Amino acid sequence: MGGFSAHFDFAGEIMKEVTIRSYGKINLSIDITGKMEDGYHRVEMIMHQIMLHDDVKLCWKPAGVTGRAGDQNKKAGQAVRITVSSDKKDVPSGEDNIAFKAAALMTKHHGRELSGEVDIFIKKRIPVAAGLAGGSGNAAAVLHGLNVLWGLSLGTKELCNLGESLGSDVPFSVLGQARSSPAVDGKTRKDPMASSCAFAYGRGTMLRPVTPLKSFVVISKPPISIFTGEVYRGMDKRKIEVHPATKELISALAEGNHKKMARNMINVLEIYTLSMYDEVVYTKNKMLEFCKDEPVMMSGSGPAVYALIQKKNKAEDVYNKMKEYNRETFLTETTL
Numbered sequence: 543m544g545g546f547s548a549h550f551d552f553a554g555e556i557m558k559e560v561t562i563r564s565y566g567k568i569n570l571s572i573d574i575t576g577k578m579e580d581g582y583h584r585v586e587m588i589m590h591q592i593m594l595h596d597d598v599k600l601c602w603k604p605a606g607v608t609g610r611a612g613d614q615n616k617k618a619g620q621a622v623r624i625t626v627s628s629d630k631k632d633v634p635s636g637e638d639n640i641a642f643k644a645a646a647l648m649t650k651h652h653g654r655e656l657s658g659e660v661d662i663f664i665k666k667r668i669p670v671a672a673g674l675a676g677g678s679g680n681a682a683a684v685l686h687g688l689n690v691l692w693g694l695s696l697g698t699k700e701l702c703n704l705g706e707s708l709g710s711d712v713p714f715s716v717l718g719q720a721r722s723s724p725a726v727d728g729k730t731r732k733d734p735m736a737s738s739c740a741f742a743y744g745r746g747t748m749l750r751p752v753t754p755l756k757s758f759v760v761i762s763k764p765p766i767s768i769f770t771g772e773v774y775r776g777m778d779k780r781k782i783e784v785h786p787a788t789k790e791l792i793s794a795l796a797e798g799n800h801k802k803m804a805r806n807m808i809n810v811l812e813i814y815t816l817s818m819y820d821e822v823v824y825t826k827n828k829m830l831e832f833c834k835d836e837p838v839m840m841s842g843s844g845p846a847v848y849a850l851i852q853k854k855n856k857a858e859d860v861y862n863k864m865k866e867y868n869r870e871t872f873l874t875e876t877t878l
Contacts (some may be wrong), residue, residue: 557603558691563676564596564664564682564778566674567714568759568841568848570795572784572809575779576690582710583774586788588795589711591738592759593720594678597665598683605657611676616777619790621657622649628664630806640677640708641644644684647704652694660688669870670768673842675711679798682715685725698733702749710746711842713877717749722877741792753795754878755803755850758857763846763870764821773843784808800852804837815844822847828867830859 570588607619623647626635636642645660662684668676683823688694699722705712720726720727720736728738737751771785786808794803814824822845831836836856838849851857861873 544574545626556715557601557614557757559599559601559800560690560725561597561599562685562687562719562725563681564598564668564679564873565591565675565718565722566668566676567591567711567718568761569656569673569809569839570755570803570807571788571791572811572842573786573787573788574653574774574782574810578745583777585745585746586741586743587739587746587787588788589714589742590755591714591722591877592674593877594674594759594761594872596680596683597852598680598687599663600684600687600691601659601661601663601667602688602752603659603661610663613675617834620638622653623659624649624662625659626662626664628666628669630664630666630761632664632670633641633664641684644681644708644712645688646817647708648685648688648692649788652692652696653688656692667874668845669763672763672846673844674846675715675842676762678711679715679719681705681712682719683723684729684777685712685716686723687717689727689730692727695727695729696708697733698730701730702735702747704754706745706747712748713747714740714742717731718877720854721856738826743787743788752792753798755795755876756878757852757876758854759848759874759876760829760833760857760860761841761846761848761872761874762825762864762868764819764868765870766819766821766845768815768819768822768844770843773811773814777811780813780817782813785810797831800850804850807837807838807839809841812840815840818823819845821845825864825868829860830866 572587576584702713720730739754791806
């Protein structure tokens with residue numbers, strides 16, 4: 543699913559629609575190397591996009607169609623009215639939704655002369671607050687979508703710069719969608735930075751593409767939500783004994799050496815999350831039991847745990863077994 547369409551209403555005004563695939567991500571590694579002057583943690587990580595995705599549909603209705611974006615909005619410097627809805631009840635529908643914030647940000651920087659409505663509908667598949675960048679991907683999809691609908695022809699660098707203020711994972715989602723989502727602007731698709739796997743550093747917003755991995759992925763989320771801020775604050779009181787060898791991991795990806803890659807996959811955020819949430823410990827132990835020699839790790843700050851599995855029949859077997867323990871269990875693949 544994913545495409546662009548335009549049609550006329552009864553008044554002859556053009557309404558435009560586009561659907562952007564909002565992919566999830568897993569972390570092949572996460573390291574904390576210090577703190578920055580602004581208080582954010584300095585991190586190094588490898589992020590990889592996966593096929594599990596939401597669909598973010600945007601509809602742009604010029605003021606001649608809606609007739610509802612008027613003087614009151616213009617006084618606030620915005621003549622664009624934004625609405626967000628979803629098929630899932632646990633997704634915020636107002637200004638608290640990061641997709642709304644992304645639309646407001648695009649309006650502020652590139653839509654001041656426009657008047658009309660942006661209607662955003664999110665069909666959710668990626669679980670909320672799971673460590674899979676579901677919300678960040680939705681925000682990136684809105685940036686891409688308005689780039690198309692408003693004919694802005696912004697490149698990935700400009701979209702990433704906007705996304706950085708929304709969240710640390712948004713720039714990676716911008717690059718991943720530029721690589722894989724069919725409906726994004728042609729300029730972004732041709733950008734050499736468009737990539738489904740990247741080394742992230744600084745706040746996690748400085749990105750360098752690295753060789754992607756071809757693998758099946760089983761993801762299992764216990765029935766809890768964990769918020770990133772809690773985990774990073776908790777890490778301030780924890781000592782990191784073993785750090786991931788990020789350079790070795792990048793080298794293993796380039797070589798296609800899965801055993802070397804597995805040896806260097808470490809997520810230091812597990813130190814906090816596993817010590818605080820028995821549900822994540824149980825999920826990881828079950829995944830390890832079923833996977834044996836395959837790498838198993840928590841993604842992001844959790845609680846989702848994933849396994850990288852090379853053979854489809856084994857991935858299907860692990861998926862079916864984990865489904866008995868956690869309802870939100872998924873079988874997907876990495877994107878290339």
